[in-house]
Amino acid sequence: MRKKEWKLVITFHTTTDAIAMEQLCKRQGAKGRIIPVPRSITAGCGLAWCVEIEEKVNMEQLMEQEQLTYESMQECMV
Amino acid sequence: MIYLDNAATSLKKPDRVIEAVAEAMTSLGNAGRGASEASLGALRAGYETRQRLADLFAISNPSRIAFTYNATESLNIAIKGILEPGDHVITTVLEHNSVLRPLYEMREQGVDLTIVGCDQFGVLNYEELESKIGGKTKVIICTHGSNLTGNIVDIQKIGTIARAHEVLFVVDASQTAGVLQIDVESMNIDVLCFTGHKGLLGPQGTGGIYVREGIMVRPLKVGGSGVDSYNQKHPVDMPSALEAGTLNTHGIAGLGAALSYIEEIGLDTLRMQEQMLMWQFYRGVIDIEGITVYGDFNEELENQRCAIVSLNIGAYDSAEVSDELFTTYHIATRAGAHCAPLMHEALGTKEQGAVRFSFSHMNTIEEVEIAIAAVKMLAQEE
Numbered sequence: 001m002r003k004k005e006w007k008l009v010i011t012f013h014t015t016t017d018a019i020a021m022e023q024l025c026k027r028q029g030a031k032g033r034i035i036p037v038p039r040s041i042t043a044g045c046g047l048a049w050c051v052e053i054e055e056k057v058n059m060e061q062l063m064e065q066e067q068l069t070y071e072s073m074q075e076c077m078v
Numbered sequence: 079m080i081y082l083d084n085a086a087t088s089l090k091k092p093d094r095v096i097e098a099v100a101e102a103m104t105s106l107g108n109a110g111r112g113a114s115e116a117s118l119g120a121l122r123a124g125y126e127t128r129q130r131l132a133d134l135f136a137i138s139n140p141s142r143i144a145f146t147y148n149a150t151e152s153l154n155i156a157i158k159g160i161l162e163p164g165d166h167v168i169t170t171v172l173e174h175n176s177v178l179r180p181l182y183e184m185r186e187q188g189v190d191l192t193i194v195g196c197d198q199f200g201v202l203n204y205e206e207l208e209s210k211i212g213g214k215t216k217v218i219i220c221t222h223g224s225n226l227t228g229n230i231v232d233i234q235k236i237g238t239i240a241r242a243h244e245v246l247f248v249v250d251a252s253q254t255a256g257v258l259q260i261d262v263e264s265m266n267i268d269v270l271c272f273t274g275h276k277g278l279l280g281p282q283g284t285g286g287i288y289v290r291e292g293i294m295v296r297p298l299k300v301g302g303s304g305v306d307s308y309n310q311k312h313p314v315d316m317p318s319a320l321e322a323g324t325l326n327t328h329g330i331a332g333l334g335a336a337l338s339y340i341e342e343i344g345l346d347t348l349r350m351q352e353q354m355l356m357w358q359f360y361r362g363v364i365d366i367e368g369i370t371v372y373g374d375f376n377e378e379l380e381n382q383r384c385a386i387v388s389l390n391i392g393a394y395d396s397a398e399v400s401d402e403l404f405t406t407y408h409i410a411t412r413a414g415a416h417c418a419p420l421m422h423e424a425l426g427t428k429e430q431g432a433v434r435f436s437f438s439h440m441n442t443i444e445e446v447e448i449a450i451a452a453v454k455m456l457a458q459e460e
Contacts (some may be wrong), residue, residue: 001394001402001459036397036413039429046414078398 004077008056010049011037011071018047024066031055038078050078080409080445084352085225085253085386085436087275087282091336098335099281102328109327110304110318120327127334128317131286134337134345135270136261143288144320145330149252150176151298152271152287155320156248157181157219159295160269163188166214168245170194170202171420172224172231177250178420181219190214196424199374200227208239217246222260223253226418226434227373227425228356228386230258237266246293252276253384256340257349268293279340280333283326289316297322351439352385355446359435360387362450368392368457372425372432385437388416391457396431399456403433407452411435 012018018034025032032051041048051059053075063070081089102123107116109124124145132140146152157180161167169181171193185191194207207218218240223230233249240247248269251260256277262270267288274284289295300312301322313319340348363369371389391399400413414431415422422428435449 001391001398001456002406036401038397039395039431 006053006075007078008051008053008059008073009035009038009041009076009078010051010059010073011041012047012049013069013071015047017068017070018049020066020068021049021063021070024062024068025049028062030058030062032059035078038076040076041072041074080407080441080448082435082437082441082445082449083410083412084438084441085228085276085384085434086412088277088279088438088440090438090440091279091281091332092339094335094339095280095332099328099332102331106327106331108304108324111324120325123327123331123334124325127330127337130334130337130341131288134256134260134340135288136263137288138263139291142291142316143286144317145325146285146287146320147283147326148275148285149250149271149273152273152285153177153219153248153250154180155287155295155298156269156271156289157184158298160217160246160248160293161189164190164214165216166190166192166212167217167219168192168194168207168210168215169218170207170220170231171196171424172200172202172221172227172229173219173418173420174221174225174250174252175417175419176252177219177221193420196421198425200224200229200372200421200425201374202229202231204232204235204239207236208243211239211243211245215243215245217248219248219250221250221253222258223384224373224418224421225253225384225386226388226416226421226432228253228384228388228436229374230254230379230382230384233260233267234265240268241266253386256336256345257352257384259345262288262290269295274329274333274336278333279336281329284329284333287320289320295320299323348439352437352441353383355437355439355441355443356383356385356387358443359437359446359449362446363387363389363453366454366457369453372427386434387436388432388434389453390427390430390432391453393430396427396433399433402456403452407448409449409452 035050106120109120128140251272255272270288274280275282396413403409
């Protein structure tokens with residue numbers, strides 16, 4: 001298994017919201033990708049958005065503009 | 079991509095399935111809604127698919143099969159349409175949530191629910207099952223094959239037990255329809271629930287329910303039937319009784335084509351192929367250090383398993399392993415709970431989940447070799 005790194009992981013209430021996030025970031029040329037929710041996070045719909053920690057402000061702004069609600073946002077080893 | 083998630087849905091379909099759906103979408107009207115060629119064409123497509131399903135499951139009267147959208151819908155119809163408050167029902171820890179959740183709902187309405195356990199390999203305790211049958215037991219409902227371990231349940235044996243105690247026997251054939259021989263007569267199956275998009279190789283949104291003659295099932299939904307329109311009640315005759323509204327005839331036409339493919343090649347031939355790939359994978363990973371495989375892989379079971387191998391690498395989160403299998407090796411698997419919470423609890427994998435590899439006859443020996451090598455690499459890198 002590859003080495004784990006600290007990342008920002010955003011979870012959503014539904015898989016539809018997770019895909020909306022993917023579409024949004026693709027459209028805006030923003031970074032990140034969908035991952036299965038890590039075991040350390042006991043929330044979410046099964047899919048999460050994973051991105052570099054320094055992207056946090058950018059992600060918050062993007063989601064606010066789009067009125068996309070997320071469930072939780074946290075830094076964890078993935 | 080190497081697709082090893084066939085227990086979720088078979089991805090590669092025979093060409094004739096795709097052609098049949100395209101043909102249906104350009105020519106078929108609404109079945110049972112008039113006598114135009116378009117409408118009759120839809121009716122004929124449904125009729126032919128129903129006949130092929132009846133042949134496959136040894137059902138003497140095809141009209142006893144209603145089309146549904148998936149096994150979940152079929153199971154909800156069976157569970158909510160047969161059980162009443164005060165009844166007792168027996169099921170097993172092997173079940174998928176499509177059986178468990180409707181049963182939990184019925185329990186809230188006053189149905190008494192018993193869930194039978196299994197051993198450390200996920201093998202059902204048949205003696206316990208029989209011992210739980212009482213005077214109020216109306217139904218035994220169980221899966222034909224676990225979607226997590228791939229273990230087959232001896233439904234012949236349970237069918238005999240159910241018949242001896244005059245209890246209805248409902249079978250969830252989600253993982254086995256189109257793969258294992260199912261004979262509703264000799265197996266004493268009263269209600270058979272199946273989906274079209276897994277082993278039957280049809281499109282998603284197809285499935286069905288067989289109900290033995292003489293058993294009344296309350297429909298989940300009522301509405302348009304195309305006949306007896308001035309009657310305020312929905313028809314009670316099968317299959318109309320359980321088929322309110324426009325059917326997915328485009329999908330059903332595709333399912334019919336898939337069934338013709340299975341008939342032509344032979345169900346046993348298709349099963350032997352996927353079994354061979356499953357055993358190749360199992361033997362390739364079982365001795366890798368740090369690997370835990372779940373389920374009953376007794377060599378005497380040759381050809382009597384679903385083509386599923388679920389495993390874990392050390393203490394790694396199954397979701398991380400599955401993600402790395404895809405991102406690094408382009409191998410599609412399924413991690414997590416597989417909608418089978420009680421099976422995971424019985425195996426002690428509630429926290430970790432498991433990585434499920436599930437095979438189709440359309441996979442190749444080379445693909446399995448790559449998958450084995452990938453598991454080896456991940457286990458070594460630990």
